[in-house]
Amino acid sequence: MxxxxxxxxxxxxxxxxxxxxxxxxxxxxxxxxxxxxxxxxxxxxxxxxxxxEHGERSYHEPLVHPVMLAHPNPKKVLVIGGGDGGTLREVLEHKTVEKAVMVEIDEKVVEISMKYLKIDGGLLERALKGEEPRAELIIGDGVEYMKSHKDHFDVIIVDSTDPVGPAKLLFSEEFYRNAYEALGEKGLYITQAGSVYLFTDELLDAYKNMKKVFDRVYYFSFPVIGYASPWSFLVGVKGDVDFTKIDLDRAKDLNLQYYDPERHETLFQMPKYVRELL
Ligand code: AG3
The missing domain is CATH 2.30.140.10 (Spermidine synthase, tetramerisation domain)
Structure with missing residues (x-):
């Protein structure tokens, strides 16, 4: 089969x-x-x-750690989606984090992940029961949450499905505006943005919408096991943060397999014709 x-x-x-x-x-x-x-x-x-299961880190590491290490002191983090718990798990690896809020729309994804998948090491269950001091798990609509919370997050991570169906709104200019408002004076926003070769139009659309809102927008790509790679990621910056520079000292505390902080510059690789379209 x-x-x-x-x-x-x-x-x-x-x-x-x-x-x-x-x-x-x-x-x-x-x-x-x-x-x-x-x-x-x-x-x-x-x-x-x-x-x-044996490969998910090739997605969760580049989604979480580059922005976390580029922000000078990420204390408050918002995760939209990510019902399997992999993203939240990686966020909590950072000692600077005081509070990580995760908003997942579909409780069934969380249930299945807790029951069978278990890549979160019990984190989802502890967060749901309120037993994980640094994490809060909300079953709810990320679009609505973003409209109503101006909590000044340091980092916002969108771990969604593709920009079709329920996740489409997460790639709109309006959503990016609300996200910009939800960031503090210095903030980083990251979203997965699809297959570089097969969803190029969606990547370009998301990039253009982000450019209208954020002070600066970066793109990068990474080979993800299980997806039509290379996979694209878009980073929106608010205020004075340089996404091309990361804190290598903090990186030493992490147990990394795929994202290589000492070669951070290699993230930005993009096929020439796509770079020219961006
Ligand atoms: N988030 C989904 C990434 C999109 C995959 N798209 C695809 N295969 N067409 C991953 C959730 C992991 N936390």
Whole structure:
């Protein structure tokens, strides 16, 4: 048996699977979990690969650590989405963090992740019970949360599904404006922005919308296991923060496998024709 995610133009990313662990139709989307032959568990939402257990760090590390290490002192962090808990787990690796709020719209993703996936090491359950002093987990709509919270976050991380369906609003100019308002005087915003080669138009749209709102916008790409790589990430800056420079001392406390802080400059690599379109 196999699971294949089909991208545009008939490009597929597939895994050999040994069994289907569960399938749930939630209020928002269809969630599937498989056991693969070589990569541990595979989480799929609406037919798209969210992560494989043995490889998820190749996504969560570049999503979380570059912005956290570029911010001089990230204390308050907001995560939108990320129901599997991988992003929150990485955020809490940073000792500077006093409070991390995660807002996930779909409680079923959290339930399945707690019950079967367990890449969070029990963090989601502790956060839901209010037993994790630095983390708060809210089941709710990130778009609404962003409108109503001007809490002056240092870092905002959007770990969403693709810019179609429920996540589409997370790539709009209006959402970026609310995010800009929710950041403090110095702030960094990061979002995953899709496959460089196969979602180039979505990447360009998101980049243009972010440029209208943030003081500066950076793009970078990273090879993610399980996605049609390279995968793109967009960083919006508010105020005086330089995303090209990171704190290497703080990086030493992290246990990293993929993102290489000592080679931070290599993140910014983008195929020439895409860079010229941006
Ligand atoms: N967030 C989903 C990234 C988008 C994947 N898209 C795709 N395969 N077409 C990942 C959730 C992990 N915390």
């Amino acid at each position: 196999e699971f294949i995610e089909w991208y545009p133009k008939g490009y597929g990313v597939g895994f050999k699977v040994v069994s289907k662990i569960t399938e749930v139709e939630s209020e928002y989307q269809k969630i599937e979990l498989y056991e693969t032959e070589g990569f541990g568990k595979l989480l799929v939402i609406d037919g798209t690969v969210q992560l494989v």
